[in-house]
Amino acid sequence: MSDIAEFASAIGATGPVWIRGAGTRVVGPANVRAVESPRGIRFFEPEEMTVTCGAGTCLSELDEILDDRGQYANLGQLRHPHGTVGGALASGWNDQLRLGRGPVRDSLLEVHVVTGRGDVVKGGGPTVKNVSGFDLCRLMVGSHGRLGAIAEVTLRTRPKPRASAWLVVDSVDGSRIEELVGHLYRPSAILWNGLVCWICVEGHPSDIEIARTELRRRGFASQESASGPDLGALPHRWSVSPRAVFEHVGERVGQVIAEVGVGVLHGDQPPPTPIIDAAVENIHRRLKDSFDPEHRLNPGAGDILIR
Ligand SMILES: Cc1cc2nc3c(=O)[nH]c(=O)nc-3n(C[C@H](O)[C@H](O)[C@H](O)COP(=O)(O)OP(=O)(O)OC[C@H]3O[C@@H](n4cnc5c(N)ncnc54)[C@H](O)[C@@H]3O)c2cc1C
Numbered sequence: 519m520s521d522i523a524e525f526a527s528a529i530g531a532t533g534p535v536w537i538r539g540a541g542t543r544v545v546g547p548a549n550v551r552a553v554e555s556p557r558g559i560r561f562f563e564p565e566e567m568t569v570t571c572g573a574g575t576c577l578s579e580l581d582e583i584l585d586d587r588g589q590y591a592n593l594g595q596l597r598h599p600h601g602t603v604g605g606a607l608a609s610g611w612n613d614q615l616r617l618g619r620g621p622v623r624d625s626l627l628e629v630h631v632v633t634g635r636g637d638v639v640k641g642g643g644p645t646v647k648n649v650s651g652f653d654l655c656r657l658m659v660g661s662h663g664r665l666g667a668i669a670e671v672t673l674r675t676r677p678k679p680r681a682s683a684w685l686v687v688d689s690v691d692g693s694r695i696e697e698l699v700g701h702l703y704r705p706s707a708i709l710w711n712g713l714v715c716w717i718c719v720e721g722h723p724s725d726i727e728i729a730r731t732e733l734r735r736r737g738f739a740s741q742e743s744a745s746g747p748d749l750g751a752l753p754h755r756w757s758v759s760p761r762a763v764f765e766h767v768g769e770r771v772g773q774v775i776a777e778v779g780v781g782v783l784h785g786d787q788p789p790p791t792p793i794i795d796a797a798v799e800n801i802h803r804r805l806k807d808s809f810d811p812e813h814r815l816n817p818g819a820g821d822i823l824i825r
Pocket residue numbers: 536537538539540541542543544545555573574577594595596597598600601602603604605606607608609610611613662663664666667668669816819820
């Protein structure tokens with residue numbers, strides 16, 4: 519029996535089940551049976567820039583294998599090293615380099631999932647051209663294991679940037695931030711709290727020098743830092759439209775940090791409760807019903823839209 523078939527059989531077709539990652543973020547309810555996804559790298563094709571692995575594979579194991587060939591998979595760079603590939607995809611957590619590296623969901627080319635009925639479903643394909651029908655890969659990313667248990671995935675890999683640096687610019691208030699942003703060429707991150715701006719530049723070593731020179735030429739003195747701001751002290755995060763971040767930061771200078779160009783805000787206070795559109799809620803419910811009619815997968819996990 520293949521690893522995927524064994525995983526499907528462990529999930530079965532009845533009774534509540536929790537899909538266990540490494541548990542670095544979420545641990546399932548004690549009274550719910552837990553199953554673990556298959557582990558291990560199946561194929562790594564550096565020339566094709568794809569890697570296929572079990573969803574239970576540890577992120578640090580994946581990093582190590584890709585790193586040997588100067589590549590990485592964009593599953594969020596600041597995540598817990600002991601987390602799993604499945605956990606990273608199921609939570610769909612994007613880190614602050616999303617502006618340059620793109621969202622985690624773009625990394626997933628092919629996915630094998632076990633639905634609540636116990637069926638194995640394949641979505642996507644090992645190359646972008648192979649895909650037809652609805653994009654199941656994107657649906658699975660961020661679904662917190664409520665629609666399906668991710669068994670095996672093929673991920674797109676990328677070349678590691680040769681150099682990367684954080685440049686910190688002080689005294690950037692609301693009147694100057696847009697000017698600063700306009701003079702940066704493809705930054706990987708721009709974080710701003712209304713006073714200080716942290717910019718991550720990745721690429722060739724000369725790209726970093728060009729960014730620094732350009733900032734200086736425009737009257738922005740920058741200093742290099744080993745990392746971006748510590749977002750750990752700001753446990754709440756929420757999304758607004760990318761243009762709206764300027765206004766939000768302006769209202770709470772020094773209290774929130776915005777991912778400029780992305781539209782994510784990090785703050786120490788919870789955001790206002792989102793208003794959920796009834797039509798959207800209805801679609802989410804029907805999606806859940808069709809993948810997991812008995813609502814047995816990951817009870818209580820993730821999105822408030824999927825109860
Ligand atoms: C609440 C929360 C906060 C986070 N905060 C941060 C942060 O501050 N910074 C950061 O960089 N990253 C953050 N992340 C992302 C997290 O670090 C990565 O997702 C990491 O890879 C988790 O791996 P894990 O194996 O420990 O997942 P777990 O904590 O074990 O599981 C996370 C969720 O994914 C589900 N899951 C796990 N494996 C599968 C699978 N194979 N199929 C379907 N569902 C599965 C679990 O059931 C659980 O609901 C956060 C994630 C969550 C959920």
